[in-house]
Amino acid sequence: MLNLPPYRVLQVEDTDGDYHIKAETVSPPERCVHCGSDALVGFGRRENWIRDLPIHGKRVALSVDTRRFRCKSCGKTFYESLPNVDSKRSMTVRLKTWLEKRSLRHPFTHLAEETGVSNTTIREVFDDYGRQLQDSLRFETPEVLGIDEVHLIRRSRAVFTNIPSCYVIEMLPDRNKTTVGRYLSELPDKRRIWCVAIDMWRPYQDAVREALPGIPVVVDKFHVLKMANAALDALRKTVGGTISPQKRRALMRNRHLLLKRFSDLNEIQRKRLEEWGRDFPLLSKAHRAKERFYDLYEASSRSDAAKRYKEWDASLDNEIRPTFGPLLTAFQNWEGPILAYFDHRVTNACTESANNLIRAVQRMGRGYSFDVLRARILFVRHGAHRMKPFRKPRLLDKPILAEDDIGYGLPSRGTEREDISLGVDTVEILNLIEKGEI
Known part of the structure; x- marks a missing residue:
């Protein structure tokens, strides 16, 4: 019944x-452990x-009725060891192994109810x-490193990605300069990195400059463009506060016309935007300024x-310049x-995508700590990792005879195979989320 010989x-x-199964060991100890x-x-049970x-x-x-023995030679007593039992906990080794695998995919409460x-x-x-x-x-x-943050469990956590491949490679408990700098300084083969993409968070820039001197830092363009859109949307809300509720609701329903590129609008949407421009000249000026700022990234x-x-x-009208104040300040500080x-x-779009997936994993396991969420993202080994073989030298000072070389030639230097992960594929994370396997 147990299948435990x-x-x-x-x-x-x-x-x-x-x-409830009562059992005893088949083979008691034959010699004193001391x-x-x-x-x-025998000396009790x-x-x-x-x-x-x-x-x-x-x-x-x-x-298990565990027997106690006394040694006649040294006078010491000891209990027999229990085979197939975990040395740290009162459970079998196979149950511990089973829990290890399942705990990466299932709630702890579910496993507790299932096993006791x-x-x-x-x-x-x-x-x-x-x-x-x-x-x-x-x-x-990675050659191109992405750094961004995701808000999990009441705190912002730094997320690192391999941008060209869109793989997640690390999550840190916070986004402080010290924490980020320590991680960057401990990266192996730092010379591989030729660029780091970040958002406008000063500790990221300072940590990169200290840990990776000489490596260019690129501010993600989408964060910059987002500030232009945010400025325009803030003005829309201000204008909405001065008009009737009916027009305010109509303006809110059509806010996407202001935020989209003019070239992406169809003919009907362009006419609607022109109508709003005639009614609200200030909003029309700000929209044109936003469009001209977007053109900057076509340089x-x-x-x-x-x-x-x-x-x-220089072309900003004094009437709308305060609207774009935060953007002007950001450009001055981060030019x-x-x-x-x-x-x-390079952009940080990959890291933003990873952040969305990490939030989805958090929603699937509410109540978990950051360590649990991090392990679910980084250490679930069922297809999400992209591995490649890596051979490292072994005992370089002592040539080793390869099995096929024995007696046939010169000794070859040994190599030890080690799997190296390129990162956790965000596409595979999405697939696992859809299947409910993460």
């Missing part, structure tokens, strides 16, 4: 939802309760397994982009990293 089943009690003598005598895998949909608790193991113990199993996976998994340093070079920005700045886009042409 080291144990003999003595009694089975079938209760509602549980099996001195090695075989002069042993104690009952140990051990959890095992469910059977027939019922929880299983083993009651407490939530706390399952969390401990999960934590140990997460550390084991983290120690055994190596990520390749062919950095110098061309700088020229276009100066012309845009170098913003214009660096025209040297490298």
Whole structure:
């Protein structure tokens, strides 16, 4: 019934939802664990309760009558060891292995109800397994590194991606300069990185400059364009406060006409926008200014982009200049990293996509800690990782005879295979979310 050869089943009690199985070890110890003598005598027993895998949909608790022995030679006593039992917890090794795999995909409360193991113990199993996976998994340093943040469990968490491949490579507990800088400084093969894309968060820039000196920093263009749209939308709300409720609701329903590029509007939408422009000249001016700012990112070079920005700045009407105040300030403070886009042409769209998927995983497992969410994203090994073989030298100072070379030639230097992860594929994360497997 148990399929555990080291144990003999003595009694089975079938209760509602549980099996209580009394068992004992088949082979008691023959020698003293202290001195090695075989002069042993029985010296009492104690009952140990051990959890095992469910059977027939019922929880299983083993009651093992553990024998105690006394050594005649050294006088010391000891209990027999229980084979197939985890050394840290009162559960079988196979149950611990089963919980490790399942805890990455299922709620702890569900596993606790299914096995009879407490939530706390399952969390401990999960934590140990997460550390084991983290120690055994190596990520390749990307050529283009993306840094952004996602708000999880009342705090912003830094997310790192391999931009060309759109793979997630790390999540940190916060986005502070110290935390980000420590991670960047510990990256292997930092010379591989030729560009870092960030949003306008000063600690990111400072951490990159200290940990990766000389590496260009590019401010994501979508964050910059988002500020232009936000300025226009803020003006729409201000204008809406001065008109009748009916017109305000109509203006709100058509706000997408203001935020879309004029070239993307159809003929009907353009006429509607022109009507709003006649009714609200200030809004029309701001819309045209927003469109001209978007044209900046169609520049062919950095110098061309700088020229276009100066012309845009000079052309701003004094009536709408306060509307674009935050954008003007941001460009003044971040001009170098913003214009660096025209040297490298990279964006953080991949990281933004990863953030949305991470939020979706959080919604699927409400109540989980950040460590659990991070493990679910980074350490679930069922297709999400993109691995490549990596061979590292082994014992370089001692040539090793390859098996096929023995007796046939010169010794070859050994190599040790190690799997290296390129990152967690966001497409596969999406597939796992849709299947409910993460």
